Each structure stands twice: as structure tokens, then as C-alpha cells.
Amino acid sequence: MAKTETFQIRTEEAPLLPAPVSTTGLIGWMRQNLFSSISNTVLTVIGVIIAYWIIAPFVQFAFIDAIWTGEDRKACLPPEGSEGEHMGACWAYVKAYFPQFIYGRYPTDEIWRVNIVYVLFALLLVPLAMPSMPLKKLNSILFLGVFPIVAFVLLTGGNISISSYTWIFVALIAAVGVAIAAILSVAGGRDFNGVKPVLIGFVGTAVVLAIILGFVSANLGLSTVDTPVWGGLLVTLVIAVTGIVASLPLGIALALGRRSTMPIVRLVSVIFIEFWRGVPLITVLFMSSVMLPLFLPEGVTFDKLLRVLIGVTLFSAAYMAEVVRGGLQAIPKGQYEGAMALGLRFWPMMYLIILPQALKLVIPGIVNTFIGLFKDTTLVLIVGMFDLLGQIQSSFTDPTWSTPTQGHTGYLFAAMVFFVFCFGMSRYSIYMERRLHTGHKR
Amino acid sequence: MSKKILPLVLGAAMGVAATTAASATTLEDVKAKGFIQCGVSQGLPGFSNPDAQGNWTGLDVDLCRAMAAAVFGDASAVKFTPLSAKERFTALQSGEVDVLSRNTTWTMSRDTKLGLNFAGVNYYDGQGFMVRKDLGVTSALELSGASVCTNTGTTTELNVADYFRANNMPYEIVAFEKADEVVAAYDAGRCDVYTTDASGLYAQRLKLTNPGDHMVLSEIISKEPLGPVVRQGDDEWFNVAKWTLNAMINAEELGVSSANVDDMKSSDNPSIKRMLGVEGAYGEGIGLSNDWAYNVIKNVGNYEESFNANVGPDTPLGISRGVNALWSDGGFLYAPPVR
Numbered sequence: 001m002a003k004t005e006t007f008q009i010r011t012e013e014a015p016l017l018p019a020p021v022s023t024t025g026l027i028g029w030m031r032q033n034l035f036s037s038i039s040n041t042v043l044t045v046i047g048v049i050i051a052y053w054i055i056a057p058f059v060q061f062a063f064i065d066a067i068w069t070g071e072d073r074k075a076c077l078p079p080e081g082s083e084g085e086h087m088g089a090c091w092a093y094v095k096a097y098f099p100q101f102i103y104g105r106y107p108t109d110e111i112w113r114v115n116i117v118y119v120l121f122a123l124l125l126v127p128l129a130m131p132s133m134p135l136k137k138l139n140s141i142l143f144l145g146v147f148p149i150v151a152f153v154l155l156t157g158g159n160i161s162i163s164s165y166t167w168i169f170v171a172l173i174a175a176v177g178v179a180i181a182a183i184l185s186v187a188g189g190r191d192f193n194g195v196k197p198v199l200i201g202f203v204g205t206a207v208v209l210a211i212i213l214g215f216v217s218a219n220l221g222l223s224t225v226d227t228p229v230w231g232g233l234l235v236t237l238v239i240a241v242t243g244i245v246a247s248l249p250l251g252i253a254l255a256l257g258r259r260s261t262m263p264i265v266r267l268v269s270v271i272f273i274e275f276w277r278g279v280p281l282i283t284v285l286f287m288s289s290v291m292l293p294l295f296l297p298e299g300v301t302f303d304k305l306l307r308v309l310i311g312v313t314l315f316s317a318a319y320m321a322e323v324v325r326g327g328l329q330a331i332p333k334g335q336y337e338g339a340m341a342l343g344l345r346f347w348p349m350m351y352l353i354i355l356p357q358a359l360k361l362v363i364p365g366i367v368n369t370f371i372g373l374f375k376d377t378t379l380v381l382i383v384g385m386f387d388l389l390g391q392i393q394s395s396f397t398d399p400t401w402s403t404p405t406q407g408h409t410g411y412l413f414a415a416m417v418f419f420v421f422c423f424g425m426s427r428y429s430i431y432m433e434r435r436l437h438t439g440h441k442r
Numbered sequence: 443m444s445k446k447i448l449p450l451v452l453g454a455a456m457g458v459a460a461t462t463a464a465s466a467t468t469l470e471d472v473k474a475k476g477f478i479q480c481g482v483s484q485g486l487p488g489f490s491n492p493d494a495q496g497n498w499t500g501l502d503v504d505l506c507r508a509m510a511a512a513v514f515g516d517a518s519a520v521k522f523t524p525l526s527a528k529e530r531f532t533a534l535q536s537g538e539v540d541v542l543s544r545n546t547t548w549t550m551s552r553d554t555k556l557g558l559n560f561a562g563v564n565y566y567d568g569q570g571f572m573v574r575k576d577l578g579v580t581s582a583l584e585l586s587g588a589s590v591c592t593n594t595g596t597t598t599e600l601n602v603a604d605y606f607r608a609n610n611m612p613y614e615i616v617a618f619e620k621a622d623e624v625v626a627a628y629d630a631g632r633c634d635v636y637t638t639d640a641s642g643l644y645a646q647r648l649k650l651t652n653p654g655d656h657m658v659l660s661e662i663i664s665k666e667p668l669g670p671v672v673r674q675g676d677d678e679w680f681n682v683a684k685w686t687l688n689a690m691i692n693a694e695e696l697g698v699s700s701a702n703v704d705d706m707k708s709s710d711n712p713s714i715k716r717m718l719g720v721e722g723a724y725g726e727g728i729g730l731s732n733d734w735a736y737n738v739i740k741n742v743g744n745y746e747e748s749f750n751a752n753v754g755p756d757t758p759l760g761i762s763r764g765v766n767a768l769w770s771d772g773g774f775l776y777a778p779p780v781r
Binding site for chain 1: 485487491494495496523524526529535538622629649650652757759
């Protein structure tokens with residue numbers, strides 16, 4: 001018996017139906033993430049209430065009740081007879097003080113010099129930070145080698161008096177190089193090519209030093225600006241950038257030293273790291289500004305900013321060393337052995353195989369130290385230097401702007417500036433991590 | 443900026459080399475370098491605080507400017523180093539500053555043990571009390587049972603304890619770490635009384651919601667004579683500091699101000715003539731030109747002008763002269779004559 005069966009075979013695809021309203025768009029997202037269960041719903045409601053409690057007064061203070069223009073404190077005072085219930089941020093005060101927050105008490109006529117440094121810094125850093133930009137090597141030399149000296153001369157005015165001893169010292173370096181080369185070729189029987197690296201090393205160093213010294217001591221017609229009048233964001237950036245850039249290579253060297261098999265190198269590195277990690281930064285700054293002058297003969301003074309820069313750099317180098325050491329320890333022994341099997345000596349092995357892997361692993365730790373350092377620059381206030389926060393706090397003492405909201409406004413501004421910088425560093429580190437992930441991505 | 447450290451190190455090494463050469467007296471050093479390095483506070487309203495343009499102003503600042511005027515005839519030949527309370531004496535001892543004009547209380551231990559000399563008093567301060575006007579209190583002795591806002595761990599706190607105990611009054615301390623917190627607590631009504639140095643009370647009053655609702659009581663419970671400090675053992679420089687201050691006070695007493703100092707040169711009063719260098723050669727005695735006091739008054743003004751411009755009744759601080767009036771007006775200010 002013939003069985004009649006009808007098959008329905010679709011010859012074209014069924015039309016795509018839109019997803020149910022409840023699973024897409026804002027509503028879907030909210031259902032999925034905010035109201036997926038009773039407990040989540042309760043938590044969402046509580047969260048919204050708390051957020052409102054925090055955000056609403058903030059918006060009210062920072063924007064709605066805020067005063068944007070004014071000449072002095074009278075503009076920001078609460079109306080006569082009110083209980084101060086509608087006092088907003090006094091942005092007029094920040095506006096009046098803005099140049100001081102950015103440049104400190106740097107002479108107004110010379111501020112263009114700071115601006116050039118800011119612009120140069122940005123122009124050199126941005127292409128360096130963008131992997132797609134070409135000429136990385138030239139860029140690095142400009143940023144790490146030329147920029148600091150240009151910035152130094154622009155900010156201080158250059159024209160530094162250099163004692164003849166310094167020149168003799170530089171000449172001595174070159175002489176030592178020539179002498180070593182001579183001894184090697186005579187006693188060691190090497191030909192010219194054999195002593196070339198020694199000559200280049202010593203004489204090159206002397207020449208570079210001489211060029212730098214010549215430049216900083218040249219009278220370029222810039223008036224001298226002493227470091228005590230530097231302040232605000234300028235000091236914050238000078239300390240943070242110097243500390244960050246100098247502490248990384250120093251920290252890597254210390255980390256390698258601590259893992260070295262050479263006993264004296266290891267011992268020195270361990271002592272250095274443990275000493276600087278064992279004292280609080282505030283003590284370091286304090287010692288450098290209060291104790292150090294007592295040890296020096298009377299009349300001898302050291303630039304305070306320089307003392308702070310050295311202290312901050314050595315301090316953060318010790319932390320950096322431990323972060324980098326963590327990365328080095330995460331590299332399996334096989335990597336070292338493989339590198340050695342290829343015939344690489346210590347420095348090529350480190351440079352080509354170990355450090356690229358180790359540093360990539362500890363990017364979060366390194367950036368953590370950078371951000372910590374950036375924020376620690378505020379401690380220089382205790383040695384009488386005015387970083388951004390110090391400059392803001394010092395402006396609180398100006399009676400022409402004393403109002404009940406002056407302090408809140410100032411701190412709010414400080415928080416915003418610090419957040420911009422720290423958040424920027426944090427995002428860039430995440431970007432670098434993503435770019436460099438090879439097998440460690442979650 | 444890694445190599446930034448290098449030029450700085452070199453710069454400092456050279457700076458060291460340059461400064462070791464000079465080890466003469468402070469006055470010679472100052473004359474040689476062409477300016478006075480003056481240690482000031484990191485900001486105390488009316489005494490030494492930077493304004494929005496970054497210029498230092500205040501009573502203590504004026505004293506340094508006056509010294510510059512006395513030495514150079516130019517009140518702007520002075521550089522200011524803001525110093526924290528902790529490092530101020532080291533900075534002076536080590537020669538980082540030439541004079542410390544930083545609302546520093548003259549005490550015996552500082553005068554004797556630290557190797558410093560106080561050149562006089564340019565402001566008689568003391569710990570006072572601020573209360574709300576509607577409390578109806580007119581004297582500190584009526585503060586029995588009051589809660590007192592103050593900073594933690596300062597002598598202020600101890601002074602209050604001594605004062606209330608000595609007068610047999612119960613009290614309650616509400617202490618905070620920072621001055622801003624103390625003001626905010628007082629403004630919010632968490633305590634009845636706010637106590638700190640009287641000059642500070644006037645400055646902090648500006649941060650209250652309604653400054654007009656508060657008053658500073660007349661009682662002063664501690665002695666805080668503030669004055670300029672120099673290194674001990676350099677009498678010449680000590681004299682310059684001392685007599686600059688004396689000149690400002692004497693000028694007020696003799697009615698000489700920056701406005702009339704040129705006319706006063708032809709005054710018949712021998713005291714004025716001696717002070718302005720018309721008669722005698724008193725400037726030689728302190729190693730300066732004979733018109734040193736004229737320069738001080740012409741460029742900076744007498745004590746009254748400085749006081750009124752920085753802390754006086756017409757400024758936001760609104761401090762009255764009180765004990766800082768001249769001795770002839772019932773205050774403490776008394777300067778030895780130029781004779």
C-alpha cells in the first residue's frame with residue numbers, strides 16, 4: 001500500500017526574526033545584568049540609591065551651585081544671612097590661580113619657556129608611545145638624550161658656571177681611555193681594531209659630556225630661574241617623569257644584580273634595595289633636606305629640587321627592582337638554558353630573550369610603581385617645595401580668596417588633574433598589555 | 443628625562459664649587475650676591491603668603507623687603523624660600539637663607555640652644571578664642587563646660603588644658619589633624635569655641651559661612667612673640683635685621699611714612715634727621731649707607747603702613763592693632779632711638 005507521505009522541504013531560509021525585545025537593547029541588557037534575579041534587583045536598587053546620594057550633591061556642588069566668574073572672595077561668599085546651604089565650588093578662584101597651579105611662581109615673562117618644554121615633551125612622548133609611528137630609535141635618542149638637556153637649559157636658564165675641575169675631569173676621562181688603549185696595544189699586543197671599542201667608549205663619553213657641559217654653561221641670553229620658584233604641575237611632572245624614566249633602567253640593573261651569581265654585585269644590590277625599601281619616602285626627603293645640609297660645610301648648599309630628584313629616583317628604583325625581579329623569576333629556566341645553548345652571552349641573552357618576556361609580564365607592576373611615584377610627588381611639600389597639591393594648599397592662605405568652599409574647590413581640582421594623569425597611565429598600560437599578550441591572555 | 447639627572451648633578455657639583463668660595467660675613471655675602479635670601483612660611487595669611495600673581499606679601503615679607511631696601515636701596519632685591527616648620531631652623535643654620543622671617547615664636551630654647559638670634563618682635567601673637575556671637579559670651583572665663591575645637595598634638599592643645607584647669611573650668615577638647623578640618627567642625631557647630639593663635643583665628647574666620655556671626659575674645663592665654671631670626675655669631679648682620687625693624691617702628695612713632703619721607707628730610711626734628719641720615723653717620727655703624735632708614739621707609743613704609751596693608755582693619759583679615767600698637771598708644775611696640 002502506497003503510503004502517502006508529504007514532506008515539507010523548505011527551499012529557502014526562514015526569515016530572520018528579530019530577537020525578543022526583552023533580550024536586546026537597553027532593556028535586554030538591563031534584564032540580563034541588573035534585574036536577572038530578585039537579589040540582583042534589590043542590589044541594583046540599593047546601588048542606584050547610593051549612587052544618587054553621592055552623585056547628586058557632587059553635581060550640585062561642582063556645577064549647579066558653582067560660581068564661575070569673580071574678582072575675589074566676595075563673589076564666592078554665600079548670600080548675606082543664608083546658612084550656606086547653597087554654596088557651590090568657587091571655580092573663579094581656580095581660574096585666578098590657574099597659572100600658578102600649572103607653573104608655580106615661575107616668572108610670568110618667562111612662562112613661554114615652560115610652555116616650550118611642555119609642548120616638546122608631548123611632541124616627543126606621543127609618537128614614542130604609539131607603536132605605529134616610525135623612527136623609534138631617533139625618537140628615543142631625542143626624548144631620552146636631547147630633550148632633558150634642552151628642558152634643563154630652558155627651565156633653569158642655563159648659563160651655569162662650571163669649575164675648571166669639571167673640565168679637567170672630562171679631559172681625564174678621555175686621557176684614561178687613550179692611556180688604556182696605549183697600554184693594550186703596547187703591552188697586550190693588540191692592533192688598532194682591538195682597542196677601538198675602548199677608545200670609542202672613553203673618548204666618546206668625554207666628548208658627549210663636553211658637549212652637554214658646553215651647552216648648559218653657554219649664555220643663551222635666558223634669564224636664570226631658580227628652582228624655588230618652580231611649582232605646581234611643573235614640579236610634579238619634573239619629579240615624576242625624572243623618577244619614572246630614571247628608575248626603570250636602574251631598577252632593571254638592580255634586579256639583575258640581585259639575581260647575579262657574583263657575590264659582591266649581589267650583596268651590593270641586596271643592600272641597596274633593602275635599604276631604600278626599608279625607609280619611608282618621607283624620611284628620605286626629610287633627611288635630604290634637613291640632615292644633609294648639616295653634614296655639609298657651612299655655606300655649601302645643594303639645590304633642593306636636585307636632592308628631591310635623587311631621593312625619589314633611588315627610592316623608586318628599589319621598588320622597581322623588586323617588580324622586575326618578580327618578572328625574571330617567572331621565566332622558566334629552560335629559557336636561560338636555551339639562550340645559552342644558542343651561544344648567547346649574558347647581555348645578549350638578557351636583552352634578546354629574558355627581559356622582553358619578563359618585562360612584559362610585569363607591566364601591571366611597573367605601571368603600579370609609576371602611578372605610586374606620581375602620587376608620591378605630593379610628599380615634597382614637607383621639604384618646602386610646591387608640587388601641584390602643595391601649590392593648591394598654599395593658595396588657601398591667600399586672604400583675598402578665603403571662602404568656606406575654597407578648600408573643597410582646590411582639592412577637587414587637584415583630584416581631577418591627578419586622576420587624568422594616573423588614569424591615562426593606567427589605560428596606556430592596558431593597551432600595551434593587550435598588544436604584547438602572547439599566550440598569557442586570560 | 444632620564445639623563446636630566448646628569449646635568450642637574452653636574453650643575454649642583456658646580457654650584458657647590460661656586461658657593462664654597464664665599465665664607466665671609468653674611469652682610470658681605472649678601473652684598474656680593476646682590477640679594478637677600480629670605481626664609482618665609484609656606485603660607486600664613488597676612489604674614490607671608492603668595493598672591494594669585496605669585497608675589498609674596500605679608501608682614502614678615504615686608505620685613506625682608508625692608509632689609510633689602512636698607513642694604514641695597516631696592517626692596518625687590520630679595521628672594522623668598524618657603525620653608526616648612528620643621529626645616530626652617532636647619533635652613534638658616536646651613537646658610538640656605540640669610541634671614542628667617544617666618545612667624546617664628548621667640549623662645550628661650552630657640553634663642554640659646556639652636557645657635558640663632560632673634561632680632562626683635564614684629565608681631566605679638568598669642569593664643570586666643572573665637573566664639574559665636576549668639577553664645578552671649580564676652581570673656582573666656584565664661585567658657586566653663588564649653589567644647590573646644592583645636593589641632594591635635596600642638597602646644598595649642600596644652601595651653602587650653604592649662605588655662606581651663608587653672609581657672610577650674612570643665613571643658614571638652616574636639617581635636618583634628620588639619621586646620622581646615624578644625625574650621626569645618628567649628629563652622630558646623632560641633633564645638634562652641636575655636637582656639638589657635640589670634641592671628642590664625644582672624645585668617646580662619648574668613649573660611650566660615652558667616653564670618654560676621656563670630657568674634658574673637660580679648661583674652662590671650664599664651665605669649666607668642668614673632669620675629670625675624672638670624673644666625674648667632676654674625677653681629678653685623680644681626681644689627682642690620684634688628685635696626686631695620688627698629689627703623690620701621692621708629693618711623694611710625696615719628697610720623698614718617700613712605701608718602702612724606704622726602705618732605706621729612708627737611709624736618710626740624712633731630713630724631714628724624716638722625717634716622718633719615720641727614721645728620722650724623724649712623725648707617726656706618728651697621729655697615730650700610732647713611733640713608734639706609736630712608737630707603738626702608740621710602741620703599742616699604744613704616745610699621746603702620748605694613749600692618750595696615752597686610753593684616754589691618756581694611757584687609758580681609760581685619761586685625762586691630764591691639765597690643766601691637768606703639769608703646770605711646772598703649773601697645774608693646776617700642777624701638778630704641780637712633781642716637
